[in-house]
């Protein structure tokens with residue numbers, strides 16, 4: 001797995017307001033970036049920009065590799081069993097061995113025993129881990145994780161941290177927006193508040 005990501009002089013404008021400007025950051029295979037900053041400073045917007053879902057107001061995003069975004073919603077079909085819902089996405093993602101990828105991902109987030117339970121019956125934290133499993137099973141080189149620790153207990157946070165570490169060891173890149181401190185060894189940090197653009201008086 002080999003990934004690369006370069007953010008060059010990025011600016012973000014939403015709802016008519018310039019949120020941040022001048023964000024630059026190069027990331028190579030195995031790197032991680034932890035994005036912090038107050039509510040509303042634009043962390044989710046930055047991740048959506050990297051995912052290609054939101055055009056930059058200025059600057060550019062250059063990347064190589066496939067992208068998986070863990071956002072607020074998991075997009076897993078509530079009526080399917082967890083295993084089937086993940087399998088559906090793994091097929092769409094075109095992974096070589098969807099069944100194997102899903103089984104490993106479920107193991108990695110400690111949900112292997114719930115593979116035959118409908119997604120709608122999962123608890124909040126289980127649903128969050130299921131969304132993470134979807135990212136794991138995607139085989140994407142670039143992980144964009146938006147508040148991945150929300151709703152997770154301590155054991156699940158450790159699983160998340162371990163999954164990120166393994167992904168980086170394989171040459172993947174992780175960009176993580178978080179309010180909670182996470183153990184991400186040697187990660188670059190980006191405090192978006194420092195890139196806030198003052199409103200004109």
Ligand SMILES: Nc1ncnc2c1ncn2[C@@H]1O[C@H](COP(=O)(O)OP(=O)(O)OP(=O)(O)O)[C@@H](O)[C@H]1O
Nearest residue numbers: 014015016019037038039040041042043044045046
């Ligand atoms: N679709 C949209 N249209 C207009 N403004 C938006 C839209 N989505 C978000 N915003 C605004 O952009 C700003 C940044 O939102 P964003 O979700 O990126 O912040 P955040 O740093 O991730 O916040 P939080 O820590 O609360 O998750 C907010 O003021 C928000 O109201």
